Amino acid sequence: MVKRYTSMAYKNADDMIFGTAVHPVKAELGLEVGAGYVTAEVNYAPRPEAGVSKEKLVSEYRKLTTDILARAVQIGFPAVSLETEHVEQMTNNPTWGGEIAHVQKTILEEYHEEYGIKCGLRHTPGDIREDRDLLALIGKKYDTLMESFEAVADGGADFLSIETMGGKEVFDYAVLRNDVPGMIYSIGCLGGMDMEMIWTDITKIAKKKNRISAGDTDCAQANTAMFVGGGLLDKNLAHTLAILARVIAGSRTLVGYESGAVGPGKDCGYENTIIKAITGCPIAQEGKTATCAHADVMGNLTMQCCDLWSNESVEYHGEFGGTSVQCWSQTLNMDAALMNTAIQTGNAKMLRDLMCLSDKYRDPQGYVLAYDNAFKVGQAIVKDGNDLYLRAKNAVVETIKILEASKKEGKLLMSRFEQNALADAKASIDALTNEKDTFMSDSLAKYKAEVKVFRPEANYKW
Amino acid sequence: MDIDPSKILVRYNVQKEKAQSPDQMAAEMFPKAEPARTIAKAIYDGEEDEVIEGLEKAIGKGADAIKLIDDVLMPGMKIVTDLYDQGVIFLPNVMMAADAMLEGIEYCKESSGSAPKPKGVVVCHVAEGDVHDIGKTIVAALLRADGYKVVDLGRDVPVDEVIAAVKKESPMMLTGTALMTTTMYAFKEINDRLLESGIHIPFQCGGGAVNQDFVASYQLGIYGEEAADAPKMANAILAGKGLAQLKDMFHKH
Numbered sequence: 001m002v003k004r005y006t007s008m009a010y011k012n013a014d015d016m017i018f019g020t021a022v023h024p025v026k027a028e029l030g031l032e033v034g035a036g037y038v039t040a041e042v043n044y045a046p047r048p049e050a051g052v053s054k055e056k057l058v059s060e061y062r063k064l065t066t067d068i069l070a071r072a073v074q075i076g077f078p079a080v081s082l083e084t085e086h087v088e089q090m091t092n093n094p095t096w097g098g099e100i101a102h103v104q105k106t107i108l109e110e111y112h113e114e115y116g117i118k119c120g121l122r123h124t125p126g127d128i129r130e131d132r133d134l135l136a137l138i139g140k141k142y143d144t145l146m147e148s149f150e151a152v153a154d155g156g157a158d159f160l161s162i163e164t165m166g167g168k169e170v171f172d173y174a175v176l177r178n179d180v181p182g183m184i185y186s187i188g189c190l191g192g193m194d195m196e197m198i199w200t201d202i203t204k205i206a207k208k209k210n211r212i213s214a215g216d217t218d219c220a221q222a223n224t225a226m227f228v229g230g231g232l233l234d235k236n237l238a239h240t241l242a243i244l245a246r247v248i249a250g251s252r253t254l255v256g257y258e259s260g261a262v263g264p265g266k267d268c269g270y271e272n273t274i275i276k277a278i279t280g281c282p283i284a285q286e287g288k289t290a291t292c293a294h295a296d297v298m299g300n301l302t303m304q305c306c307d308l309w310s311n312e313s314v315e316y317h318g319e320f321g322g323t324s325v326q327c328w329s330q331t332l333n334m335d336a337a338l339m340n341t342a343i344q345t346g347n348a349k350m351l352r353d354l355m356c357l358s359d360k361y362r363d364p365q366g367y368v369l370a371y372d373n374a375f376k377v378g379q380a381i382v383k384d385g386n387d388l389y390l391r392a393k394n395a396v397v398e399t400i401k402i403l404e405a406s407k408k409e410g411k412l413l414m415s416r417f418e419q420n421a422l423a424d425a426k427a428s429i430d431a432l433t434n435e436k437d438t439f440m441s442d443s444l445a446k447y448k449a450e451v452k453v454f455r456p457e458a459n460y461k462w
Numbered sequence: 463m464d465i466d467p468s469k470i471l472v473r474y475n476v477q478k479e480k481a482q483s484p485d486q487m488a489a490e491m492f493p494k495a496e497p498a499r500t501i502a503k504a505i506y507d508g509e510e511d512e513v514i515e516g517l518e519k520a521i522g523k524g525a526d527a528i529k530l531i532d533d534v535l536m537p538g539m540k541i542v543t544d545l546y547d548q549g550v551i552f553l554p555n556v557m558m559a560a561d562a563m564l565e566g567i568e569y570c571k572e573s574s575g576s577a578p579k580p581k582g583v584v585v586c587h588v589a590e591g592d593v594h595d596i597g598k599t600i601v602a603a604l605l606r607a608d609g610y611k612v613v614d615l616g617r618d619v620p621v622d623e624v625i626a627a628v629k630k631e632s633p634m635m636l637t638g639t640a641l642m643t644t645t646m647y648a649f650k651e652i653n654d655r656l657l658e659s660g661i662h663i664p665f666q667c668g669g670g671a672v673n674q675d676f677v678a679s680y681q682l683g684i685y686g687e688e689a690a691d692a693p694k695m696a697n698a699i700l701a702g703k704g705l706a707q708l709k710d711m712f713h714k715h
């Protein structure tokens with residue numbers, strides 16, 4: 001049995017700050033995360049042509065890793081962390097990922113030895129558990145995935161992560177139909193069940209290999225909602241619903257920590273401020289520095305409580321200022337230097353609030369993820385921490401309350417459309433049962449009938 | 463610490479919102495006569511039970527089930543897609559309305575024992591190696607909502623399968639979605655294989671990774687920026703537009 005969170009790691013929202021976590025995490029080469037300073041976490045993707053063979057891929061990662069470290073010492077950065085998000089071949093062939101981790105770690109060791117620069121390495125195998133149109137969460141692909149984790153841990157990856165997809169088959173259906181109970185079922189319940197299975201096993205591997213079980217992100221669902229939502233003028237999903245998917249993801253991503261993960265949480269988990277408030281574990285975040293990978297409506301706010309600061313992903317290629325990884329790692333590290341200066345001069349809370357406020361009223365998503373409100377969502381989750389359904393529902397109820405209450409203050413302007421979507425969501429939530437078993441069996445029947453690709457028996461441990 | 467956000471950011475969506483609410487605008491567009499009015503409203507609301515109920519009544523009173531599809535269900539759905547095109551309503555409303563309308567079509571087919579002729583057949587797919595299928599799902603839904611029969615091959619579809627499906631279904635057009643720079647090259651291969659087989663149907667391609675310059679580099683390719691461009695292109699093909707004219711319509715630079 002996993003240990004559920006029923007209380008908050010922080011007493012007050014105001015205690016939360018970038019660079020410091022209640023439970024810092026230590027990597028092999030001197031890097032500590034959440035121990036009083038912020039570090040850049042550089043992300044990259046190989047060029048498409050590099051994917052044709054193992055040799056080409058290994059060589060691509062060797063070059064880009066060297067590029068990043070070379071730039072870091074040229075500009076004088078005290079620390080840097082790298083994240084390798086696998087392309088599918090690296091996970092499906094566990095030895096590929098393992099060898100790449102080894103090559104990268106060897107370079108980090110050389111720089112650490114020569115210059116004393118503190119280094120970390122995260123590997124994120126791809127969630128390969130699918131078969132064309134069907135999820136295949138349990139079975140042969142799961143076993144291959146676990147082998148991949150073993151291989152990258154052996155290769156030297158400090159932090160083990162993944163972006164899992166449990167519940168996605170139902171979520172994809174629900175999100176295009178404004179179906180908030182369906183989001184609770186897919187993200188909160190199905191996602192939670194899958195997270196418990198996989199993170200228990202990843203944690204076992206991490207313990208056995210003396211590595212760090214770092215954490216997940218609800219990229220597959222909450223980020224899908226955020227992107228379907230798009231910009232202010234897009235018409236595919238109300239942003240008031242996108243933030244409901246996000247707060248449900250808070251409950252879901254938490255399960256990783258309940259199953260043994262200790263952070264740093266994954267960069268694209270915009271639910272991570274909620275996670276940090278509950279668990280006290282360090283988190284990676286991305287924002288304005290991830291415009292190379294996607295566009296969203298908060299660029300500064302996500303820095304508010306980060307411990308690693310990331311650029312999500314950039315293809316390895318040349319720019320005027322060096323290779324893409326050098327340019328972006330420099331930007332990240334400069335942001336880190338600014339935050340670390342604020343910490344040292346006693347201005348961290350001031351900087352945090354400036355960053356937060358610059359985005360807080362841009363959009364309902366940023367408003368709810370602002371650390372004061374994210375903290376309240378965390379409290380709503382732990383109130384019924386033992387019940388995956390109720391706590392996800394609580395997160396939704398609290399978020400609706402936060403957004404409703406914002407109207408009095410009048411700073412967050414919501415379109416009539418966003419308000420109507422919120423009102424409809426409220427009506428559908430008010431009509432929901434408080435009994436997990438009833439909700440689960442009703443939802444099972446409903447989505448089995450409506451979603452062709454939903455195969456509950458094959459994919460979840462009931 | 464607090465701020466006056468109006469000096470820092472602009473909520474253009476709030477600023478641009480129409481004075482009339484979507485419901486008011488839709489109400490003005492519903493047909494005046496019954497049962498079309500009630501059924502159109504039920505489609506707009508995405509209430510499939512009410513759609514069926516309305517159809518049941520109409521058929522009970524002697525209406526021709528297949529004629530109801532063309533005269534009532536399709537025009538009802540068009541109100542919804544028009545409002546979406548104008549930026550008045552959001553996608554989930556379209557999806558729910560389409561679900562309701564499609565149920566209505568099924569009901570009419572069952573009660574008449576015959577099937578209506580679709581406007582045309584379209585094959586949709588996501589490129590091999592790519593699982594990002596939400597854009598494709600939207601494309602397929604909007605095409606169905608506009609009266610086309612969609613053969614949805616799903617995601618991560620091998621080139622061979624796309625070619626086989628095109629040969630089997632003889633569609634009026636093919637769509638492809640790719641969100642990864644690594645997967646979109648399959649479109650070129652599909653283009654070449656179609657040409658080898660002497661098939662010259664328009665091949666509309668879209669999705670996050672895809673851009674007009676890439677799509678314009680192969681003969682059958684026409685770039686689709688948004689999902690709503692798919693039914694627009696299908697309608698243009700029905701209106702007799704050829705490849706060159708379609709490129710004129712959909713290529714912006």
Ligand code: B12
Nearest residue numbers: 126220293592593594595597639642643668669670686689
């Ligand atoms: C959601 C998402 C996912 C979800 C997908 C869920 C799903 N069912 O689709 C999940 C989590 C599964 C996922 C997985 C992965 N993802 Co992903 N994902 C995204 C994300 C965040 C949003 C995509 C999305 O759904 N957008 C919303 C939809 C509605 O947009 P759309 O498909 O473009 O469609 C619109 C238009 O383009 C148009 N359209 C689309 N098709 C067509 C066709 C026609 C004919 C027409 C007219 C119009 C049209 O209509 C739509 C609306 O108008 C993007 C980020 C980004 N910047 O796009 C990354 C992104 C696409 N993913 C990426 C990556 C790398 C991956 C993974 C490899 C990650 C990993 N390491 O595991 C895997 C891929 C596995 C695989 N083999 O495919 C990269 C791709 C980089 C690249 N190489 O180009 C991106 C760009 C993120 C990034 N910056 O790194 N991902």
